[in-house]
Amino acid sequence: MPTSFIWQTPTWPGMHYDAISVGTELARAHRAQGVVEGKLTSIGFEQRLELAAEAWSQEAVATAAIEGERIDLTAVRSSVARRLGVGNQEGPNAPRSVEGLLDIMDDAVLQRDAPLTHERLCAWQAALFPTGYSGMSRILVGAYREHAEPMQIVSGHVGRERVHYEAPSSARVPSEMQVFLEWFNAITEHDSLVKAALAHLWFETIHPFEDGNGRIGRVIVDLVLARESGEVSRLIRTSQRLLERRNDYYQQLERAQHGQLDVTEWVLWFVEQVRVSCEEASVAVDAALAKAVFWTSHQDKALTTRQRKVVNLLLDAGPKGFEGGMSTRKYESIGSTSRATASRELIELEEMGLLGKVGAGRSTRYYLNIPGWGPADVVVAKLPASS
Template sequence: MAYDLPLIWQAADWPNLHANPERIQEALSRARRAQGIVEGRLALVGFEHRLTLEADAWSQDAMATAAIEGERYDLAAVRSSIERRLGVGGQDGPAAPRNVEGLLDIMQDAVNGSQEPLTHQRLHGWQAALFPDGYSGMRRILVGAYRNHREPMQIVSGAHGREKVHYEAPPSSQLPVEMSAFVTWFNSTAGQDPLVTAAVAHVWFETIHPFEDGNGRIGRALIDLVLAREMGPSSRLIRTSQRLLEARKAYYDELEAAQHGTVDVTRWVLWFLEQVRVSCESATVTIDATLDKARFWAAHEKAPISPRQRKVINVLLDAGPNGFEGGMSTRKYESIGATSRATASRELLELEALGLLRRAGAGRSTRYYIALDGWAPAPDAGATAQAPGG
């Protein structure tokens, strides 16, 4: 469908969320409760552990926002760059390519500069950072400026000759007015609910689609900026891009639905708020696992264990509750610890005797789990203790 509602985004009452304010408030309350739990849990996390959590979340979100656009990055390079930026971790991974560093620059600026006004120059800089050589794949594109070509900007999918046009953005000649309206609105949202503002900002920006390429990544960086206004760097833990990647088809469908018809974006806002709620609940699980790990090592800091045993324990802890599929067996220990079967069996028994691991099953089905409540399956009352198997 062509863009047939000129200057619709300048309407004085846009966005129209009055069609069903009760549903908006209900969805917002659910998302806010989940967000509050995240912030409450974070208050229990020490500074160093919080930085590690931020590094993990930022890495996953950077990978996700790129993957939504079909880009595949090297996680080790992304993580290494983020560790250097935050001053945590080993910081010894491979160097990231310039375009990857550019994406991380944008995400960093969005969060660290969340209190600064949004400007056209800032948006131009973000887009230029994504395409440092001026190319998108094999195609030369305009960087550091809004698109200015005469042909329509269309969002399409499908093979060549069978393309489906999902949406046609406003013509380039209209962009100065459209983007001025957007930037003015964006900078006037102080005091409005950040979650609703983030939802509206994203759909509005994606509807204008002001750049030749990079609109999706920049639009998701705007979400990061709005959330960071309230939460600061801790907002990274919500990982909205990762959630949007997990719900990629629905994400595209909801954007497309919002870009057609009227200016009522209630359906989009409701959907977005639900994704924030889910993301916050996932963040809470991650934070709880980090707290469990910290408490675990605090309780066992004087345990007489070897570096190899500590390494295996950390593998289990990093996987989270029930995250290490099938538990730790002698065979897995042998592989992870690069040791013999006999040594693996003996060291697992030592860890059990010291109270670091709990045993489940018997014989060749024997498995070990972290000795924390909720981190292992319920014991089989009929099982009998035997030597651990493979």
């Protein structure tokens, strides 16, 4: 038998939190949101779309990975590119289930002002499981769970399972969801980030579907953020942050579901993750701005197709993103060329001022000539004086 401590479902929506304790972190998170929105005004529409496409792609992969599902980032990127009309739209098609995930993520942003209803949630869940199967198991799709057995969140090997939480009985789900939806759609006194935290916790506690609750619960977070920030919210990679802190994420949910109505610790933790996601989005916008300035300053340089490919690769990697810098050997491999050609073209890029270098001989490494994007001792070749 599984070892467990079955928690009683809290009486929602009687949950509460310490507004003073949460207030400081809320202020920091909203400042971080404002910084992202302010920086976005400095870049072009096409660049904003590119940033949104990459963030959305990474979010889809991350929310699936939290549930232990691996999906192909390349296929996701091409699907997102087609949806937004930007980037490489000729890539592979994503499986129907992945397209369904992108559909519901898109719906949360584009239809952010529409009410959240039983029908909408059931449509979201059905989109995740177009075949009616979760793995090898047949599940009920497009409807709340109906099975008589308790819905339990379990970990561990067969015979040694640990039950972390037992959700309300299936018979209670419709009434529990009705109360949740009335609260969610009503105007409340809660700050938007607090509402996202409470909504996610509450939905996961009810666990209304046979499968897909985690992904849908995180799309509900997307919906709340989109209602505040519109399409800018696509840049806030909350699921990627939750994946990075996956163990903490599960532990924090578990503690909050313990039956106590004071959920201050959960709200504080959740708002902190949103703040960090905003700060990371700000770094991504900075990188996009740096790329734009870089190409503007070098628009008069005649580069080979291979040189442009390598420079774009370094730019896409971002600050400190291309580990160890660019070497002749790496250039040779990436550009499918000879060692001599690789060495010559790297030297040309340095002489034109696109790259700086560190070291000498076999230890020579090249970095983009962008302040802060390489080691402090990067040296850039001096351009010849104009006559």
